[in-house]
Each structure stands twice: as C-alpha cells, then as structure tokens.
Amino acid sequence: MHTLSEENYLKCIYRLWQDKGQKITPTAIAESLGNNPASVVDMIRKLTDKQLIAYDKKKGVELTSQGQKDATLIVRRHRLWEVFLLEKLGYHWDEIHDIAEELEHIKDATLADRLDKFLGFPEYDPHGDPIPKANGKMAKRFSTTLADVKAGGSCRVVAVKDTTSQFLQYLQKLDINIGTNIQLIEKIPFDNSLVISINGAEHKTVSQKFGESLLIDI
C-alpha cells in the first residue's frame, strides 16, 4: 500500500478536488498541507509514478481512478473513526479530528467494513460530511443550517460546518451536541442575530455566523 505521507497527499488532493473543482496546483497543495512547494513537487512525481495522480501544467493535478478509489477509502476510514470516537468513546467534537487523522492510516482489508457495521452503517460523520460507502458511493453533504430556519420553527442538530476548536468549544459551552433540539425564537433583522432556546431552556442570542455554522435537520 502507500506510505503515511502518500496517503496524506492523496487525501489533501481529494479534498481540494471536492472543495472547488478548480485546478489543483502544487502551491495550493503546499499551502493546504503546510509544506514547502518543493516538497510537493517531489511527491507529485512519486504519486505520478504510482499512477495515483496525473499532473499537467495546464490542467493541474488530477486523481486517476485508482487515486480516487484510494483517497475515498482514506476518507471513509477517517469519518468512520470520527463517529466511533464521538459515539462510543465519548469524545467531543473538537477532539476527534486529530485522532481520526492517525487512525485513518491503519491498514487492514476489512477494518473499515467491520467498523461500519459495528457503528450501524452511519451516513454522516459528526461534521456533517457523508461517509463513503464500501463501494465508494456517498450521500450529499448536509446543507441546511440554523440560519435557514424560520422564526418559530425548531430543528435538530446533526453536524457542524465549522470545525475550528473555537467554534466547537463554544458549542460545548452552550451545551449543544448532536441531537440537541433548538427552537428559533426570533431573528433580529438588524444583523440577523438569532434568539434561540436550547432543549427548551432559557433564551440565548447567537450571531448569524454561528447560525450558518450549525447543520440541522428540520
């Protein structure tokens, strides 16, 4: 299989490809990984030799079908482990990413499928990203946010859009978790602030930015 570095590059390229569908340049990869562009050029050569990517100055970096397959599997493992860490081991949202970043590289042919089954074949990870199925297919990303809810409506938190620890710790403080019910009491027209009630508790006000970062199911 691939080395740890190779897998990280693959995953990065996959993410850039999903995010924007734009041309993927060595510089973009370097920035995304926090590496030097020169190092990226080395790895591009290596991954090209392994037929996982194709690189053309005009088109930028593209994943081959094998590269897509391999990258999808890494993402699948990452997101499954995130579910495991949150649901089974009781970690908080802001702690799971880094650990899953390590766990995703554990190599075993049946591990992902067994974990998937053990977790009850979850569709989404705690960040609202769909978990690729064993065949590589996956659902669409959650897209409705708290900011889309109409005043008077209520909803259930399913995931977060922003995964910075600042946001996740703020959620912690507000006692908002996956499954938490939120009622939208009022929208302040001035700045689109949201007055909400968390699990029926007292009213609190949060910003528009906050509302747009919380993925919900109505």
Next chain:
Amino acid sequence: MHTLSEENYLKCIYRLWQDKGQKITPTAIAESLGNNPASVVDMIRKLTDKQLIAYDKKKGVELTSQGQKDATLIVRRHRLWEVFLLEKLGYHWDEIHDIAEELEHIKDATLADRLDKFLGFPEYDPHGDPIPKANGKMAKRFSTTLADVKAGGSCRVVAVKDTTSQFLQYLQKLDINIGTNIQLIEKIPFDNSLVISINGAEHKTVSQKFGESLLIDI
C-alpha cells in the same frame, strides 16, 4: 512523545525483560525485532539520551522508571485494542495482533482510558496476557492450561498461550473460542494426548502440545 521506532524498541525491551528477566543484549534485541545489531546500537544510544533506558555492558539494557512507564502504556494500548478488535469488530484471534501493532501507536492522552472504560475494564487480553491498568499495575498472567485439567474435569477457555497462526487457525477449525467449555474425557498415558469434548459435542483427540497451549479457568 516518541517515534514509532522508539516505541517498538521500548516494547521489545519490555517484553524481553518480562520474558526472562535475563541480561538484555543488543543482539537479543536485534533478533527479536529482526533488525541488524548495528541499528540496535544506534537506537540504544538514542533511548539512553532520552533517559528511557540505561545500558551497561555488564548488566545489559535496562528500562528506567520512565521507560517502564512508557512501555507499559504501549502494552496497555496494544492489549486493549486486541480486546476491541475481537469483541466488538468480530475479528479472530489470529488476525488481531498485527492490527493492534499499528493501533497501539495512536497518540492521545485519554484514548486508552476511554477504550478501557468502553470495553468494561477487561483484565486480560485474548491471548491471556494481563492488561496493565491506568496506574501501571496489572494482574498475573493466566497459567493453568488444558493439560493441567484432570480426566473427568471441565473448564472454560480464557486465552491462548501460543499465538502462531497455525495454532489459532486450528482452534478456529475446532470451533474453540474464548468462553468455550471443554470437558476432559480422558488422558492417554502413552503420549499425554487428550480426549476432549467441545461444548458437549462428540469426542476429539488433541495432542499434549495442544493442551499446553490453551489457557483455561476451571
């Protein structure tokens, strides 16, 4: 923390120390890891600098108290993951070791403790080895084997002493797992073969060597 290699050396030294309590030489470590003695000498220097071991030509390699602590934690993680893989993901005995070998290096301050709790604080791993507690303490290894059972007696399989895939696959074939009940029907004096009944099924004959490899609880 430590690199993957450092951790593997630590674990190896810990194992050699537990196994025999004899002088641990560079050559012994090299053989155990399948490495070149020259490489071992390099790593001995590195671990000595990190104050994890002490090396004296007369006394051989010894773990410092910090080294013992760190090694114990790695062993704890390894054994806990083995329990997880077997009990939760349905792997077989002969598959879990190699995967746990990777999982044991996942670095997170609370992971082992959370996993321990999730698994219900198991005392032993599927190979009968005691799982070190968070404080470093651990129970004694299981020591009664099927060969110690008297004719007419019955027992419950708790672990295996031999972890070669040949043995583990043989168990598989005989449908023997952890918790399986075995009655000892007869001991053949000629070669100490054992006539047994597995979960009350028809009689089967196994060798003395087999009996000595199966750890049981009476």
Next chain:
DNA sequence: AAATAAAGTTAGTCTTGTCTAATTTTATTA
C-alpha cells in the same frame, strides 16, 4: 511589449532509521 511578480522546478542538504563492511572487544575452547 517590457518589467515585475508569482508559481514551479532543480539542486543540494538534513534527519530518521535502516543497512553493510570493517574493526574492536569479550568469551570460549583447544
């Protein structure tokens, strides 16, 4: 279109962890 800025690339270096080959030290045996 020339000047300048940005992106991409090459060459060479460093660290980690391994190796081989050669040498030194320690143990064993005739």
Next chain:
DNA sequence: TAATAAAATTAGACAAGACTAACTTTATTT
C-alpha cells in the same frame, strides 16, 4: 594461555521525506 569464535561497535552509505536557496517559466501589470 594462545587461538578462535561470538558479540559489540564504528564508520560510512542509503532511502524517504522534508527543507532552503537559486533558477526558470508563466502571468500580470503598467
């Protein structure tokens, strides 16, 4: 105890994956 074998060590090399510095190519701006 001298000769020989085994173990330990040193020196030097190599691959992976990162880096810096310098150079080239491509884009942008005036």
